[in-house]
Amino acid sequence: MRILTLVLLAPFTAEFLLGDQYLAGTPELGRQLGMFALYVAFYGAAALLIREAARRAGRGWPTILTLALAFGVFEEGLLTQTLFNPHYLGLDLLSFGHVPGLGIGGPWTLYVLTLHVVWSIGAPIAVAETLFGREPWLKKVGLSLWSVSLVVGAVATFAITYSFAPFVAPVAQLAGAALVVVALAVAAFRFRAPAWTSTPGRPWVAFALGLGASTAFQLVFRLMDSLPWLMVGLLLVIELATVFAVTRLRPPAFPLAAGALITYCWLGLKTASEAGSTAVFEQSALILVTVALLVVTVRRVRTPVSVLKVH
Incomplete structure (x- = not known):
């Protein structure tokens, strides 16, 4: 059940x-x-293996989040290549805050990689671990099967992306992205798990921090589309301030994740409202599922949540 929940x-x-x-x-x-099955094979396997690698090595959240960043660079730099494709899905992602020497768009790079760190990997792991604990979950067979799943998902992601957006970045960009992925993966295991435990009795402070910081992040990206480098600066300030607040307050991981997930709820509903009534109905159902999961998690582990380690 724990593996299924995360994947x-x-x-x-x-x-x-x-x-x-x-x-x-x-x-x-x-x-x-069919796409969801592919995403389970790719995103689900990635989240599961990142969590497993960190916990087996006795590492904590710095390692998990750094590996999540490596995953983001892997997907966006080597598979979908949105970091380098100037016309991905007909969108102009790179001219806004373009960095000529690297061939990337500064705002888009920061934004999309943060999405992977916080929402694709970080928040799901926080919820699943709150429900089922931080000990390793997989045996050798499971590790092998989910590793194969990740490879299959990665190949399928590249093939499907290339089929509707045929583009291959220059070798120098691909090699650079690959080096960044390797460097981040190596650096992730240089972090040691902090010895301190989270401060009890502050789950609502953590929830407010997660919701406020993630909402501010999304609003800045959407409202400052004429000032790319000011946007980058503000996004970095939000991220650094959040890290500082977390290290000072030492909140539980789950409420932070819950706040971030609620931000995705309203953001998805806004997107759905632009796509028609059917999309709004479907998005509302997804929001109900999300809120129900968060409520079940709180009710099931109300006492343990306050003593979870943010490490």
Whole structure:
């Protein structure tokens, strides 16, 4: 149950709760269910293996989040290549805050990688571990099977992306992205798990911090589209201030994640409102599922939540 929870929650959050996917009728239902299976193989396996690698090595959240960043660079730099493709899905992602020497868009790079760290990987792991604990979950067979799943999901992600957005970045960019992935993966295991435990009795402070910081992050990205470098500066300030607040307050991990998930709820609903009534209905159902999961998690572990380690 714990493995299933994480491998389903990661793609659910990453692609559906954000409002990027809608079923919209019988023909779309089959395609979207197929896409969800792919996302389980890719996002789900990635979240599970990142958590497993960190916990088996006796590491904590700094390692998990650094590995999540490596995953983000892997997907966006080597598979979908949105970091380098100037016309991905017909969008102009790179001219806004373009960095000529690297061939990337500063705001988009910071934004999309943060999405992976916080929402694709971090928040699902926080929820799943709150429910089922931080000990290793997989045996050798499980590690092997989910590693194969990740490889299959990665190959399928590249192939599907290339089929509707045929683009391959220059070798120098791909090599640079690969080096960054390796460097982040190595650096992740240089962190030691902090010895301190979270401060009890502050779950609502943590929830407010998660909701406020993630909402501010999303609003800045959407409202400052004429000032790219001011946007980058503000996004970095929000991220650094959040890290500072977490180290000072030492809140539980789950309420932080819950706040971030609620931000995705309203953000996905806003996106759905622009896509029609069917999308709004479907997004509302996804929000209900999310809120129900958060409520169940709080009710099930009300006492343990206050003593979880944020490490």
